[in-house]
Amino acid sequence: xxxxVTPARRRWWITLALLVAGVAFAYRPIFRxxxxxxxxxxxxxxxxxxxxxxSLRHGxxxxxxxxxxLGQPMGAALISQGLYPFAILTAVLGGPVFGVTLRQxxxxxxxxxxxxxxxxxxxxSHLAACIAxxxxxxxxxxxxxxxxxxxxxxxxxxxxxxTGWLRVRxxxxxxxxxxxxALSFLAGSPEVxxxxxxxxxxxxxxxxxxxxxxxxxxxxxxLALSAYLLLPxxxxxxxxxxxxxxxxxxxxxTAPAQLLAMIWPFAxxxxxxxxxxxxxxxxxxxFLGATVGVLAFVSLRRSRRVVxxxxxxxxxxxxxxxxxxxxxxxxxxxxxxxxxxxPAKLLVGIAFCVAxxxxxxxxxxxxxxxxxxxVLPLLTAAAALAGRHGVxxxxxxxxxxxxAGMAVLRWVPRRWRKQSLAAVVIAELAVFHVFQVHFGWxxxxxxxxxxxxxxxxxHPFHGRVxxxxxxxxxxxxxxxxxxxxxxxxxPNRHLEEHLHALEGYGAxxxxxxxxxxxxxxxxxxxxxxxxYFIRRKGPPxxxxxxxxxxxxxxxxxxxxxxxxxxxxxxxxxxxxDDEALRRVLLPDEPWRTEVFLADGEPLQATSCTGSxxxxxxxxxxxxxxxxxxxxxxxxxxxxxxxxxxxxxIDGTEASIHRADYALQAIRISSGHHQVALRYRPRSxxxxxxxxxxxxxxxxxxxxxxxx
Numbered sequence: 087x088x089x090x091v092t093p094a095r096r097r098w099w100i101t102l103a104l105l106v107a108g109v110a111f112a113y114r115p116i117f118r119x120x121x122x123x124x125x126x127x128x129x130x131x132x133x134x135x136x137x138x139x140x141s142l143r144h145g146x147x148x149x150x151x152x153x154x155x156l157g158q159p160m161g162a163a164l165i166s167q168g169l170y171p172f173a174i175l176t177a178v179l180g181g182p183v184f185g186v187t188l189r190q191x192x193x194x195x196x197x198x199x200x201x202x203x204x205x206x207x208x209x210x211s212h213l214a215a216c217i218a219x220x221x222x223x224x225x226x227x228x229x230x231x232x233x234x235x236x237x238x239x240x241x242x243x244x245x246x247x248x249t250g251w252l253r254v255r256x257x258x259x260x261x262x263x264x265x266x267x268a269l270s271f272l273a274g275s276p277e278v279x280x281x282x283x284x285x286x287x288x289x290x291x292x293x294x295x296x297x298x299x300x301x302x303x304x305x306x307x308x309l310a311l312s313a314y315l316l317l318p319x320x321x322x323x324x325x326x327x328x329x330x331x332x333x334x335x336x337x338x339x340t341a342p343a344q345l346l347a348m349i350w351p352f353a354x355x356x357x358x359x360x361x362x363x364x365x366x367x368x369x370x371x372x373f374l375g376a377t378v379g380v381l382a383f384v385s386l387r388r389s390r391r392v393v394x395x396x397x398x399x400x401x402x403x404x405x406x407x408x409x410x411x412x413x414x415x416x417x418x419x420x421x422x423x424x425x426x427x428x429p430a431k432l433l434v435g436i437a438f439c440v441a442x443x444x445x446x447x448x449x450x451x452x453x454x455x456x457x458x459x460x461v462l463p464l465l466t467a468a469a470a471l472a473g474r475h476g477v478x479x480x481x482x483x484x485x486x487x488x489x490a491g492m493a494v495l496r497w498v499p500r501r502w503r504k505q506s507l508a509a510v511v512i513a514e515l516a517v518f519h520v521f522q523v524h525f526g527w528x529x530x531x532x533x534x535x536x537x538x539x540x541x542x543x544x545h546p547f548h549g550r551v552x553x554x555x556x557x558x559x560x561x562x563x564x565x566x567x568x569x570x571x572x573x574x575x576x577p578n579r580h581l582e583e584h585l586h587a588l589e590g591y592g593a594x595x596x597x598x599x600x601x602x603x604x605x606x607x608x609x610x611x612x613x614x615x616x617x618y619f620i621r622r623k624g625p626p627x628x629x630x631x632x633x634x635x636x637x638x639x640x641x642x643x644x645x646x647x648x649x650x651x652x653x654x655x656x657x658x659x660x661x662x663d664d665e666a667l668r669r670v671l672l673p674d675e676p677w678r679t680e681v682f683l684a685d686g687e688p689l690q691a692t693s694c695t696g697s698x699x700x701x702x703x704x705x706x707x708x709x710x711x712x713x714x715x716x717x718x719x720x721x722x723x724x725x726x727x728x729x730x731x732x733x734x735i736d737g738t739e740a741s742i743h744r745a746d747y748a749l750q751a752i753r754i755s756s757g758h759h760q761v762a763l764r765y766r767p768r769s770x771x772x773x774x775x776x777x778x779x780x781x782x783x784x785x786x787x788x789x790x791x792x793x
């Protein structure tokens with residue numbers, strides 16, 4: 087008996103074939119042997135992927151980053167994606183360089199199927215739901231965001247989240263809402279999760295849920311599933327600089343012309359300077375499509391399927407203005423928004439809602455007279471003529487595609503009208519991809535080439551380097567220097583070279599970073615064990631020795647005054663933080679013979695000579711030292727003091743004290759000792775238990791349903 091292919095199955099095979107072709111077209115640089123490397127990909131996500139692999143090779147989870155800012159949490163720094171399952175999977179499958187591109191492709195598919203599924207849940211036709219999915223997942227905006235991997239990864243789960251929360255009516259459907267919500271949080275972009283929850287809440291309220299108890303169950307499950315990251319992240323946030331009156335919170339605020347540029351190409355040109363203007367550059371391309379905008383406009387009517395998304399578009403547009411609109415700026419100072427940065431990130435939420443509206447408009451367009459579609463371009467042009475001259479530049483584009491859409495509605499036979507209109511939408515996106523979407527692709531062999539500067543350091547090298555975080559060689563023409571970023575040890579590419587640095591780039595900064603790590607005093611550099619400085623404009627201190635200054639790279643300079651990363655002192659004093667920092671900064675560097683403790687036992691032992699501490703082994707989250715103390719004293723470790731570190735002296739547990747304002751110290755007796763430090767945060771352990779329990783209860787709920 088021969089099975090016949092049903093029309094529905096044939097339709098899906100055609101859809102899948104077109105989707106694969108669309109993804110291949112949007113990401114066609116892959117076929118030239120290139121990978122995503124622009125924006126933060128080469129400075130954050132490639133180095134973080136390398137650190138994930140290094141941790142796994144040592145049999146450890148990527149919980150700690152020993153190479154940034156004297157060490158700081160890895161997994162708890164959300165942007166690192168150290169505990170995001172798909173980040174670990176793609177790093178293992180594709181390596182640190184190609185893994186980022188592989189992750190983008192996977193999440194484009196997740197985003198497409200999520201929006202398509204949501205469209206069907208909102209009773210859109212199959213073709214309309216596919217158009218909505220394409221308008222979001224294959225939009226120029228999302229494609230150009232490939233360098234901000236955490237944002238794309240989190241946003242990809244929006245359709246699944248919205249569908250799940252819309253359908254919560256039982257424990258099984260509660261699980262379907264909880265799982266993508268947890269995955270969005272684990273992807274490491276809390277700003278995305280913020281607008282996602284607003285979308286879901288608005289949608290649920292509009293549809294008047296009948297069983298709110300199951301909504302509560304879904305929320306509890308989502309929190310519990312993400313607890314293994316949520317608890318460490320909350321701990322890190324509580325001990326960080328985030329929310330403490332940051333001056334860069336509204337740096338990337340959206341100008342009104344850039345909102346228009348989402349449906350009117352080039353409306354935001356010319357933009358101002360990258361940093362010194364009110365224009366956001368966080369998203370390079372905002373465009374979604376003029377026809378997508380028209381379809382979204384056509385969808386507007388009083389309907390529970392439309393109103394929630396229209397409301398969210400208006401709300402997100404208002405919030406995204408940030409510094410460009412006083413009421414919005416005030417809102418960003420209110421908790422919890424004061425914990426976040428960069429209002430332009432809300433543009434991704436607008437893009438999602440407009441895409442869903444375009445699907446609704448696609449189904450409704452047959453009820454609209456062709457002449458009515460011209461209203462949106464007319465109104466938009468009239469409102470924007472007082473703005474930038476980029477509106478004039480984009481006018482031919484808008485009119486050309488508007489006329490193409492009207493021609494379809496007027497002259498194409500009804501039988502083929504929807505397919506023809508879909509072709510217009512997809513063709514517009516494809517043409518824009520060809521001419522405008524090409525940012526941030528690079529050859530992987532150039533990204534993987536080991537650093538020339540790192541090769542000049544001793545091997546093995548247990549000391550530290552100082553990196554020019556503010557003197558960034560990428561400033562200017564970024565694409566001309568991505569291939570030299572590892573050569574120049576641009577933060578955080580030093581992670582791939584296993585170099586310990588006083589500074590770092592990105593993530594949230596640990597407490598006391600501004601006062602200690604980034605202070606720039608010579609005493610701090612010496613105390614932190616900075617033996618080598620990397621600078622483009624010459625040595626920061628005249629006594630430094632020039633090691634090398636290769637062409638087109640920063641210079642490498644050596645200091646002869648740096649302390650070792652671990653040393654023993656025989657005197658200790660308990661002091662308030664202000665006084666401890668003042669003592670550390672004194673020019674005569676009294677920290678060389680005395681440690682200034684925030685807690686612990688003072689010590690005034692007889693001074694002696696011959697104490698020594700040598701690092702015998704080291705991984706990302708463990709450190710073992712052979713110590714010889716000539717008398718009772720304190721072992722000072724120039725690693726950041728942070729909760730979760732545990733110490734043992736000769737197998738016996740010992741206390742770790744905060745020392746010299748930001749470092750670690752352990753009381754030690756005279757003689758030879760083996761000291762071991764391990765990062766084992768209780769916040770992660772407790773969170774992991776909650777996450778495992780949540781998985782078990784979800785599995786039980788689904789199994790019970792199946793029975």
